[in-house]
Every structure is written in C-alpha cells, then in structure tokens.
Amino acid sequence: MSVSMSTTEHHTVPPEIVSTVFYSATVSESLAILVAETIGGTQRLTWGNESALRLLGYGIEDLRVLPVGRLFPTLGGGELKLLLRRERAARMTLPVRTASGADLEAVVVTTPSPGGRMWTVRLLSTANEQERALRATADAHERRFSALTERSPVPTLLSEQGMRLAHVNDAFCSLVGRRAEQLLGTGWIDTIHEDDLDGVIERVAAALEGDEVEIQARLVRDDGTVRTTVIRFAHLFSPGVGAGFVGTIEDITDRLAFEARLAHQANHDPLTGLPNRTLLAQYVAARFVSGTSGLACLFLDLDNFKVVNDSLGHTAGDELLVEVADRLRATVRPGDLVARFGGDEFVVVCEDVDEDAAVTLAGRVSDALAQPMRLGGVDVRPYASVGVTVQTAEHVMAEELIRDCDIAMYQAKAGGKGRVTVLDQQARAEAREKLRLVAELRDAIEGCEISLYYQPIFGTQDGAPVAVESLARWNHRERGAISPATFVPLAEESGLITGLGLLVLEETCRQIADWDHLLGPAAPPRANVNVSALQLDDNLPAQVAAALERHGLDPSRISVEITESALMKDPDSARAVLQQLRDLGVELAIDDFGTGYSSLAYLRHLPVDCLKVDRSFVAELADGHAEIASAVIALAGNLGLRTVAEGVETVEQAEELARLGATYLQGFSLAPPMTGGRTAAWFAARSGEER
Amino acid sequence: MTVTPFPGSDTRVAPVPVFDIEKVLASIETMAAQRPVAAQIVSVANSDDTSAKALARILASDVALASRVMKLANSAYFGMRGRVTSLQFAVTVVGFTTVRTMATVALTNLDDESRLPENFWDVTTSLALAASSLAPRFGERPQESLCLGLLAQMGAALLHHNDPVGYGEILASEPTYRGRRSAETRRYGINGLRLTSVALEQWGFPVSLTTPLKEIDDDRSMDGALLRAAFEVAARLTVEDYEDEPIVRLTCGRLREDDVVPVLDQVRADAAELRRAMLGETAASDDPSGNPEEWTP
Numbered sequence: 001m002s003v004s005m006s007t008t009e010h011h012t013v014p015p016e017i018v019s020t021v022f023y024s025a026t027v028s029e030s031l032a033i034l035v036a037e038t039i040g041g042t043q044r045l046t047w048g049n050e051s052a053l054r055l056l057g058y059g060i061e062d063l064r065v066l067p068v069g070r071l072f073p074t075l076g077g078g079e080l081k082l083l084l085r086r087e088r089a090a091r092m093t094l095p096v097r098t099a100s101g102a103d104l105e106a107v108v109v110t111t112p113s114p115g116g117r118m119w120t121v122r123l124l125s126t127a128n129e130q131e132r133a134l135r136a137t138a139d140a141h142e143r144r145f146s147a148l149t150e151r152s153p154v155p156t157l158l159s160e161q162g163m164r165l166a167h168v169n170d171a172f173c174s175l176v177g178r179r180a181e182q183l184l185g186t187g188w189i190d191t192i193h194e195d196d197l198d199g200v201i202e203r204v205a206a207a208l209e210g211d212e213v214e215i216q217a218r219l220v221r222d223d224g225t226v227r228t229t230v231i232r233f234a235h236l237f238s239p240g241v242g243a244g245f246v247g248t249i250e251d252i253t254d255r256l257a258f259e260a261r262l263a264h265q266a267n268h269d270p271l272t273g274l275p276n277r278t279l280l281a282q283y284v285a286a287r288f289v290s291g292t293s294g295l296a297c298l299f300l301d302l303d304n305f306k307v308v309n310d311s312l313g314h315t316a317g318d319e320l321l322v323e324v325a326d327r328l329r330a331t332v333r334p335g336d337l338v339a340r341f342g343g344d345e346f347v348v349v350c351e352d353v354d355e356d357a358a359v360t361l362a363g364r365v366s367d368a369l370a371q372p373m374r375l376g377g378v379d380v381r382p383y384a385s386v387g388v389t390v391q392t393a394e395h396v397m398a399e400e401l402i403r404d405c406d407i408a409m410y411q412a413k414a415g416g417k418g419r420v421t422v423l424d425q426q427a428r429a430e431a432r433e434k435l436r437l438v439a440e441l442r443d444a445i446e447g448c449e450i451s452l453y454y455q456p457i458f459g460t461q462d463g464a465p466v467a468v469e470s471l472a473r474w475n476h477r478e479r480g481a482i483s484p485a486t487f488v489p490l491a492e493e494s495g496l497i498t499g500l501g502l503l504v505l506e507e508t509c510r511q512i513a514d515w516d517h518l519l520g521p522a523a524p525p526r527a528n529v530n531v532s533a534l535q536l537d538d539n540l541p542a543q544v545a546a547a548l549e550r551h552g553l554d555p556s557r558i559s560v561e562i563t564e565s566a567l568m569k570d571p572d573s574a575r576a577v578l579q580q581l582r583d584l585g586v587e588l589a590i591d592d593f594g595t596g597y598s599s600l601a602y603l604r605h606l607p608v609d610c611l612k613v614d615r616s617f618v619a620e621l622a623d624g625h626a627e628i629a630s631a632v633i634a635l636a637g638n639l640g641l642r643t644v645a646e647g648v649e650t651v652e653q654a655e656e657l658a659r660l661g662a663t664y665l666q667g668f669s670l671a672p673p674m675t676g677g678r679t680a681a682w683f684a685a686r687s688g689e690e691r
Numbered sequence: 692m693t694v695t696p697f698p699g700s701d702t703r704v705a706p707v708p709v710f711d712i713e714k715v716l717a718s719i720e721t722m723a724a725q726r727p728v729a730a731q732i733v734s735v736a737n738s739d740d741t742s743a744k745a746l747a748r749i750l751a752s753d754v755a756l757a758s759r760v761m762k763l764a765n766s767a768y769f770g771m772r773g774r775v776t777s778l779q780f781a782v783t784v785v786g787f788t789t790v791r792t793m794a795t796v797a798l799t800n801l802d803d804e805s806r807l808p809e810n811f812w813d814v815t816t817s818l819a820l821a822a823s824s825l826a827p828r829f830g831e832r833p834q835e836s837l838c839l840g841l842l843a844q845m846g847a848a849l850l851h852h853n854d855p856v857g858y859g860e861i862l863a864s865e866p867t868y869r870g871r872r873s874a875e876t877r878r879y880g881i882n883g884l885r886l887t888s889v890a891l892e893q894w895g896f897p898v899s900l901t902t903p904l905k906e907i908d909d910d911r912s913m914d915g916a917l918l919r920a921a922f923e924v925a926a927r928l929t930v931e932d933y934e935d936e937p938i939v940r941l942t943c944g945r946l947r948e949d950d951v952v953p954v955l956d957q958v959r960a961d962a963a964e965l966r967r968a969m970l971g972e973t974a975a976s977d978d979p980s981g982n983p984e985e986w987t988p
Contacts, residue, residue, distance in 0.1 A: 074905070076876065076880075076881075078712050078879065078880020078881055079712075079880060079881045079885065079889075081711075081712055081713050081880075082712060082713065082716065082881065082886075082889045085713055085716070086713065087717070088717075088720075090889075090893060091892055091893055091895075092889065092892050093892060093898050093901065093902075094905075160832060160833055160834050161769060161784060161785060161786040161789070161834050162764065162769030162770060162771050162784040162785070163769060163770030163771055164768075164769060164770060164833065164834070166827070166832065166833065181827070184827055184833075185823070185824065185833060186767070186768070186769075186770040189770050197772075198772075201770070201771060201772055201774050202774065204771075205771070205774050205775075205780065208780070208783050208784060209780060209783065239740070239741075241786055241787055241788065241834075242743065242782070242783055242785075242786035242787045242788075243743065243783045
C-alpha cells in the first residue's frame, strides 16, 4: 500500500475519507484517488494521491483550483450531479481530461461522505487495465475462430441465442445458395426442409442444454433443389452471456445417392433394369394380407428363348430380353410391378384386380409380346406362356401366390405354347400334393424307408435264373406302397434322384455280398441296377466302383440298366460314361428299348451288352403282333447283343420269345419281385431242385 | 484520442435544471425495492459465473417476469416454435443479458404503460428489433443490440414519469428524436439516453451497452451509428408523416437505403410478438408458454 497523503495543513482530509480510502477493498498501488468537496456551490477537487497526480499530470496546487467538471468534459449540464451524488455511490465510464488536454478513458467510482458535501473519487484507467488486455485477447480469439470457420470447407453455423445465428461461413452459404445476411438470425430456418424442422429444433434444444447431437436433415437451396445433410450440434457456453451452439454440416446427398444405387443394383436385374426376384418377394410380401383378395400375379415364360440364344447368340438373347422388358413395362397398368424372375421368366404383380381383369391383362401382354421384332436380321415373335393366379382365401403365405402362377405357367406350357392359363383348383391341389410327397420322399430316402425287391431273370434256353433286377419299393406309412412310376420321376424333378440311386446301388451290393455269404455258389450270379438319366454323369463310375469295392464284389456281379431316353439327352457324354463303366467290367443294358427314338447307327457305337425289350411289345404278342419284339430281338442279335424280354406273363409268351431268339426272360408269372430274404430262399430252393 | 485546449480556470456555471435529476435516479431505487426479484436478477446476471440454473431459480419467484421470459423464448424471434417448456431452458435460449434486460424493464416499471409516454412500446420494440437486425453490419452482437434497443428509452420514460407535463410539452414541440434530446438537456440538464446510460452503468451493464447511448449525437462515432440507424428505422415505422433522414449519413456510410428495406419488413413482422412478450400480454390465441402450470421443472 503506497497511498501517500500529500495534504496541506489548510486542507486536512477528514478521517472518514481516509478510512474509505484505506479500507476500500479495491485499493491498490495503481489506484488513483481524488477528493472532491462542495465549496461555494461548485464542486472542487481538494486532494489527490500520487497516482492520481501522475495520471492526470497536475501538480497538487493546480488540482486544488480545478472544478470537478473540468476533469469530465463529457458531463454537460446537470450530469455532474449524477456522478457526485449526495447519498449514494456512483459509477461511470467516461473520458477524464488530463493537464495536457488529452482524454483518458476511465471508470470513475464516487463515494459520498455522510453529509453529502465531500466525495472520494476513484479513477480506474481502462487503458492500463488488465481488463482491456483480456478483452483484446478475447477479441483476437474470436477473430481467429471466425477466420478459421470462414475459410473452412466444412459448412459451419455459430449460434447467437436459441435458433438465432450470429455467424455462417462461406461453405454454408454456397451449400444453400444464399448470402450470409439472408441466413443470420432466424433466416437460416427457411433453408431447413419443413418436414425436418421439428427435429432440428429439438436437437438445437438439446445442444443448448449441453448435449452433442446430430440429425439427418434436408436443406432446401435457393434454386429449390434439396440437399440431404447430417447436422452436428455442439454446445457452446459464453460466461455471462449464455448458451449457444456450433453446427457443422455434412452434405451426404451424393453418398446417399451412391448407396441408393447400390441398393438398386442389389434388387434389380442389370440387363433389363427390372426388379429382381428378391425385390419381387419383398414387394408381394409387403402387399399380401392373408384372407383378402385383390392381388394377382402373372408368370411369363418365353417359349423358344433357348432357340434364339442358341441360334442367334447370347447378345441377341439379351436384346430380346430387354425388348420384352420394355414391352411389359409399356403394357401393364401404372402401378403394376414387372419383375424379372430369372432367365426368360418374368412376373407381373397387380393390385385390386379380379380374375377377369388379370386374364385380360395377360392377353394384352401376350399380344404385345407377339409383335415381331428384328433380331440379328431375323424376325422373331417372342411368344410367352402366361400363368395367372388371383389371390384367394386359400393363400396363406405371399410366396404361395408366385408359386401358384408358376404352376399355372407350366400348365399353359403343357397345353401348347403361347397360351394364357389361370391356375385351376385341381392343378393347384395336385401341385401341393406333389410338394408334400417330395418332402416325404426325402424323409423316406434318409430314413431308409425305401426297400429293395429282386425279380429273377431266366435264361431262355435252360430256364435257369441268371440274374435278378433290383426294384425300389416305397412303402408309405399312410398311403401304402407307392409305385416307382410315381416316385422316381418325382425324385428326378426334385433333385432327390442321386440319393435314391446311390441307395439302390449300395443296398444291391450289400445284398449280393449277403447272398454270397448265405448261399455260396447258389447265390444270384448278377443283379441289374437301374440308373436314372440324371445320374449319368462323370461321378457314376466312381460311385459304382466304390460300392463294389466296399462289399468285395467282382464288377461282373452288377449290370447297369439305363433307359433309352436317358441316353438320348446328351448322347456324347452318355457314351463316355458308359465306356468308363464298361472299362470297370460292369455289364450294361438299355432299358425300355424301342420306346425312344435312338438312331440305330448310334446304338451300334454304344458299349452295351444287352437290350431290354419293353413290356408293351411283349404284351402285343398275345394279340398276335410279334413284329416289334421280333425286330428288336433280331436287331440285338445282329449287333451281337443279348436281350431280356420284360413283362412275360404267360407260358405262350415265353415260348414265343424263345422261338424269336430272346436271350433272357423276366416276368411276374415266372417269378415275382421278392425281398432279399425271400430271394435267398428262392435261389436256395432252386439250387436244391437242380441237385 | 481527442485533444482540446486546456480549459482556463474560469468556471462556466452549468444551467440550473428545472428539477433535481438525482431524485429521478433515486426514484429508480425506490422502485427496485418493490421488485426485489428483478433487482436481484439485475445484480447477478452479469457475473461470469452466473448459470441458467441459478438465474431460473431466482426468476421462478417472480411469476409475471418468468412468464414473459418463457413467452419471449417461444416467440418467432428465437425460432424455437414452442419447444421451450422449462424456465431454465428459456433463460438459456434468450440469454442472460436479455433476462437482465427484462428484469430492468420490470424494475423501472416500463411494463406499466399508464406511466409511459404515448407510443412508447411501439417505438421501443421497433428500435430493439431494428438494432438487432442491423447489429451484424456494425460488428455488434444482435442479442446485445436487442437489449440496447429495449432499454434505450428508459431514461425518457423516467423523465416523463417525474415531469409528465413538462415532458409532454417536449414531445409535442419536438418531432425528431434528436431535437427531443436537445430539449431534454435544456430542461433537465441531461438527455434521456444519457440518463439511461447512467442508470445502466450504475447497475453494471457492460460498456458496450452504454457507449452507444452516450455517443448517439457524435456523428463520427461508429458506436452511436447503429443506434442512430435503429432510431431512424423506428421513426419511419412509427411516426406519422415522418421525413426520412438519409441512412448513409446517419451511419457514416455503413448502410445504404437498400439495406434498410428488409429490416423494415422484418421489424414490422416481429414487433407485435416482441411487445406481447415484453409486456406479458396474452395474444388472442391461448399461449401455453405463458402459463406456469404448463412448465416443466
């Protein structure tokens, strides 16, 4: 404390003033203190400390003649009274005039002594105050901050109060295509999409209360275009002022568009741009309400698409698909969905239609497709078979609707190409029945419910049994015995044939080994195993070899029977497989010979040992028609092949076939199919008779 | 820094005011005693460690004042569309200076129109909104400028209250604000704006708020220019047959007439709502934000 008293003896400072000075909380070395008194109606300065004299540049004597008003030139008229109040302290920020005539900005605080005729006057020069430095620092901070955001490429908002903005940067202005002055205050609210505004205000409220939040919101540009953005709000607190926020904006419009494109690609066929199967399923599922009606599906399959692809090439095929897609889009009603189901299959989904309307639409679609189009220099009419299904109370699941129109399409195709068919209830019931049966067949194969029966085959000359044919039997728990004529095609259609074929092969080999063990030389010399066309691939020889090896059998104990039609599906590859089997040492027979259309020239080159004469030709013998059976047997003889006549029912037929030269006979009257155990007993008995 | 010749030792006797200005100031303090909550807010709101929570707690004991703050926070001016349902959040939204300004208005009975010069609030809301809209052009904070506009005429109201007849004569004889200020100085020894600044300084309002009040008649002062422009806008909107003053001259070239057009529209649009919030009037539509029963804690 260095408040020195430069008083004169004539003007002593009253003790109360001294105490005010000394005990004032804010006294410091730099504090300038003056004393003013009312003398003769005007206020004059009567004392000042050294700081005050130094600050003002007056000597104490000069000061003492100075009216107070001279120090404060901006206080005109009666305003001095507001500074030197009789009963209360006062505080003003105003210029103080120094001896040199210069003005000094200062905070002036006056305190009256009791009686109201004398005041201490404290001068705080703001020029030297730390406060000013702090303010300058704060200003510099703010300038740096605004310079930073101003040049930032990130669109940035700075709030003033509530939703009101104090500052926006250039990046935000160009994002919304407006000038800063249009955006400050509440102007920027106009750029927020009306539907997103509530959410934005909610987030601002959260940010003002201290949270960091973000929201996806659309901003409407001045030109009316819309940008989708993520706005992130951070809390901002200014002491003494209140809360605000900083908002940064990320424009995600392009990213969303890209994502949408990806999503579109995932759900659409790239060739035709139509929705794909995935989207079709979602679309139908979204509209399907069980127990209602009104949804209809059209399933289209191009007739002869494969011909176009094979003859004119895949490019032409693609061109055809695109044209079909365009025609479909142009023909359906607005709001109908056209989807590419796969390959040359298309599905149209309509809402709020009855069967008549759906059939009318299907007809219109057929007509539109039947218009010729030029493809690779050829006029092509892309006829389609169309299956139609309208939703009924029986449809429980959305996918049943599409499945049913798929069935209807197959009916259409079966009825001749280029037709429209509405799914009839019987076909539907049949299809469902089939589905159930497939599931049960799968269980049967896995659960070994398929058992094998064996039917002996006899030599024509000596009547001795030379082999057995393995026949699969399905004994259904509820339906009883199911014919192979039913379940074998079913297995072929549903991809179960491989499993079934392997089961038959394996079980037959096991059974032969078992017979060998039981009967020794009296065991059946050979077993014929039927192989489906679909099994006739490169895996078959290895599967056969493995089964034989597992049961320690010679390859000659097995004969593989293949239908004629199976051989004709892919003759070259069939021949290769047969050759491999033949090399293995397995005998080969062609089943149902004469029912297919195999060329005789081709037959000559097949490595087979035996032809089986179809039972239909054998049956004709009874009617006196021996021509075909005779021809087949003669043909086989000429090619050096043996023959088995199937379905021999009578002694007369047997004799006739022997006369025609058939090598072997097989038939219910000769010996019925029997279980493995019974077959063993049968062979044992035969062996006993011969001995 | 202005350098003027050293004044002689002669003492020019100031014209004797016709009444004691100090009594006017003293009367404010008497009023303050009647509104202790508002007085408390005025005294704490400028401290750096004030929080919205603390302010809201004090504010809650003056329901009339609190409901005005709520109403203002939900007004179009702050763009919050009725989202403000708690007093603390209302304080956050409008800002501490605004709360303080509203407390000052209550404290000085500016919300009692029967004691005010005619047209007082029409002019004041226009002045406040104009100052707020123009603030960015002058590098000022709009919020603070809004408060400046709301409080500027406090001195004039006090003069009118203490000398209704004499002040009425000034109003009648002086159509312009500048002329009125000169007349006030002649009659009272101080003009209304300076009286406002003295009172605000006394209560510790920031210098940035008081300087424009002191420098309005210094045509070279940028600090005074914003307030001059705001008065010009208010006059154009509220004074009949007003003769425009060129805005370029009033603002040291900072504004052109084109800049004023959108401000006139903006002020016209928001004035009524601001007035309702400041005076606690209820609009024709029922406004839940004014009802304390509806607030969340």
